[in-house]
Amino acid sequence: MNNDENKLLSDSAENDSTSNYTNSNVDNIPILECKNLFKTFANAEALKGIDLTIKRGRIVGLLGPNGSGKSTLIKLANGLLTPSSGEILIAGNKPGIETKKIVSYLPERTYLNDWMKVSDIINFFNDFYDNFNPKRAYEMLQKLNINPDDKLKTMSKGTKEKVQLILVMSRDADLYLLDEPIAGVDPAARDYILNTIITNYNENATIIISTHLISDIERILDDVVFISYGKIFLTKSVDEIRETEGKSVDTLFREVFKC
């Protein structure tokens, strides 16, 4: 439990799977790449030289204690922050309009304006994102018993979070950035959300989940990235960790980040 492993996440699945990959060169460009990425704020260095490469078709867990730089990294990826130095690239491009089209972001906060109805916000997303699928959104709303004609301000926080998640997963994005997607949600909905992530999975897209609730999501992760004090601590696949350490990612995390 050791050194800074800034290596490429091994994409072992690529060798085994029977061929659902498209043939385009697009697959060879990592969906997310950080090169010596630094982000400094007035009072703190949030990220100190991050090197990371994540390929398409992976479900990745971004794990670390509070203040480790998880949120900062995610905000850099969706253009809400600009790097102090170094580079961050989405499918080879710097964050901008082109990357925002293919990145679907779920923040920890509620970002919906209260006066709208659910159907209004669906129209909003449909207006601005070409790859938004309203039909999928309405199906998911129905499964979770949310009435599209309800106004957002009449909903509980948990329901609003579900709506946000549905909106985010209804986009056919290339990169999904989910910041604590299951934290404020009841266990039944949690299962539904994890299930949604699995069934929406496609080999062309990558999902990065930043969370504390590791044991719940460990089974759906391909790879994990441990981040601590602004540096990458390790990047490994879940299988590798279980094989080499003989313990679950959750257990390893607790050991590594013991207070």
Place this chain on the structure above:
Amino acid sequence: MLGKLMKYELKATARTLIPLYIALLTFAIINKIFIGTGLANKLDGFGSIPFILSIFGYGCTMAAVFIVTFFVIIQRFYKNLLGDEGYLMNTLPVTTITNLTSKLSIATFWNIISGFVAILSILIMAFNPDAFSSFFQDLFKGLSEGYSEVGIQIYLIIIEVILIVLIYLLKSLTMIYASISIGHLFSKHRILSAFGAFMGLSFITGAISTGIAIAISFMGKNQNLFHQHLDTSSSMLAVHTFLICVILYNLVFFTAYFMITNYILKNKLNLE
């Protein structure tokens, strides 16, 4: 994309402002009824209370129209771009300039509308067929006199004045936006810093304006610029030059404030 942003901006703000405008016009009409039918004069004591209330209501609503319009504009910028909603707005596939332009254009729109509604409400209350027609008569008389003196240029001057009002409006709005953005740069006491920035920018603008005014008056004194041109055509040129300089002057400030705001939103954004 800009059109879509403007559409949503309009929807979000209309819900608050339109009822207010309607209320203002309603009060105006009620007051008109009181005045026009002479009820105001006839009712005494308790009977006059409804009228007084109505006038009071009108006054409050008029004040509210301007205050609320002002607050809505600030709040839309502050909450929608720099608050929690900023997580949505700033990750849309649009440039910061587009976002800014949509806010600015709708804010300008409501400012103009509120001005019109205010004037309309006054007209309603003061409506008097005779006064009206004599007003228009005087207006046309003034215009044609102006036309006979300086020709088509009278309309040009009117356009220039309208442009001045417009550019001044834009400048003020962008100055407010720039102040809020500068306030955003601080991690604590953002609202206080925004006020401070506003004071600071006002001061700077005032200082530069005063400085230029003093410089011009010196130049003028030394060169007798203004005393030389007494005949109509070159004094018209002076007037045009003056007006256009005012437009350009405000345009420069507008551009500066716009660029400051854009730079901060694009590169220094730091949502909580």
Place this chain on the structure above:
Amino acid sequence: MSWDFNDDRPIYVQLMEQIQLRIISGIYNVGEKLPSVRDMASDASVNPNTMQKALTELERTGLVFSQRTSGRFITEDSNMIKDIRNSLAKEQIENFIYSMEKIGYTKQETIELVENISKEMK
């Protein structure tokens, strides 16, 4: 049958075992077409890549085979299945007898105990 995973071994290995179990016990029949990777992953609440890996490994053992356009199928070879079932059973029984020996029962005592208790069981 539900999917049970423990923490210390890779999930794809555990998936392989549990899919094998389902094949042997007849939940998946001989020659039957398996659901899609995505459906199976969703059912087991695991990452589709992990399910894919498990199935690919199973293909190597021959228990499962895939046809390019039609998907994955359980082998037709019921003898292979029977052999696997038998060897699993043997393993279980051997482990059981060793465990009983640790507690202190001889093999004969264990067998008698098994007979008596299974008569009591429904």
